[in-house]
Amino acid sequence: NAGVMQNPRHLVRRRGQEARLRCSPMKGHSHVYWYRQLPEEGLKFMVYLQKENIIDESGMPKERFSAEFPKEGPSILRIQQVVRGDSAAYFCASSRTVNTEAFFGQGTRLTVV
Amino acid sequence: AQTVTQSQPEMSVQEAETVTLSCTYDTSESDYYLFWYKQPPSRQMILVIRQEAYKQQNATENRFSVNFQKAAKSFSLKISDSQLGDAAMYFCAYRSLSGGGADGLTFGKGTHLIIQP
Numbered sequence: 001n002a003g004v005m006q007n008p009r010h011l012v013r014r015r016g017q018e019a020r021l022r023c024s025p026m027k028g029h030s031h032v033y034w035y036r037q038l039p040e041e042g043l044k045f046m047v048y049l050q051k052e053n054i055i056d057e058s059g060m061p062k063e064r065f066s067a068e069f070p071k072e073g074p075s076i077l078r079i080q081q082v083v084r085g086d087s088a089a090y091f092c093a094s095s096r097t098v099n100t101e102a103f104f105g106q107g108t109r110l111t112v113v
Numbered sequence: 114a115q116t117v118t119q120s121q122p123e124m125s126v127q128e129a130e131t132v133t134l135s136c137t138y139d140t141s142e143s144d145y146y147l148f149w150y151k152q153p154p155s156r157q158m159i160l161v162i163r164q165e166a167y168k169q170q171n172a173t174e175n176r177f178s179v180n181f182q183k184a185a186k187s188f189s190l191k192i193s194d195s196q197l198g199d200a201a202m203y204f205c206a207y208r209s210l211s212g213g214g215a216d217g218l219t220f221g222k223g224t225h226l227i228i229q230p
Contacts, residue, residue, distance in 0.1 A: 033217050042204050045217030104158035
């Protein structure tokens with residue numbers, strides 16, 4: 001049973017470009033969470049999704065950031081018109097139900113140049 | 114909003130010794146989960162131990178145990194017989210149950226654990 005898969009592991013984007021980060025949850029998991037980790041910081045919650053629904057996006061910046069978890073395929077975190085301050089590690093976690101353990105992927109390190 | 118505080122940015126311990134990492138949190142809720150995660154240089158977040166707030170008994174996983182003091186809102190992690198592979202960042206995390214568990218985890222800033230051979 002493969003774990004949570006995130007790709008790419010590393011992503012470099014120029015300022016103003018779009019970044020698309022993908023997360024395939026563990027098999028049987030329909031709950032997905034995205035977190036951002038700035039250097040020397042803990043992870044900060046961004047958004048919680050179930051299949052085709054955004055449940056809680058209270059941690060998501062209001063502009064340029066969006067997330068989806070379609071019926072088929074991975075969850076996508078999209079950052080439009082990236083800026084240097086978006087450089088961070090972005091982690092995805094998935095769980096089978098809302099009260100069971102969440103498993104983390106290895107993260108995508110985004111560097112904006 | 115809940116907050117999680119880890120007051121030790123870095124800790125160092127001799128191999129085979131015992132070390133305790135501290136964590137305090139602030140919440141007005143009575144039902145929640147607490148976690149310790151380990152993040153080695155590979156960046157993978159690995160769950161070390163989990164505590165349900167309604168359980169009085171402290172959780173234990175092999176060499177890892179917690180001291181959960183609900184009234185004091187304290188949740189420390191004790192690592193016994195430290196090994197070189199324990200070297201990592203350790204994050205304390207809180208998860209509310211008030212929203213049906215829909216809230217994400219709230220993390221502390223982490224403690225960098227160094228193991229001296």
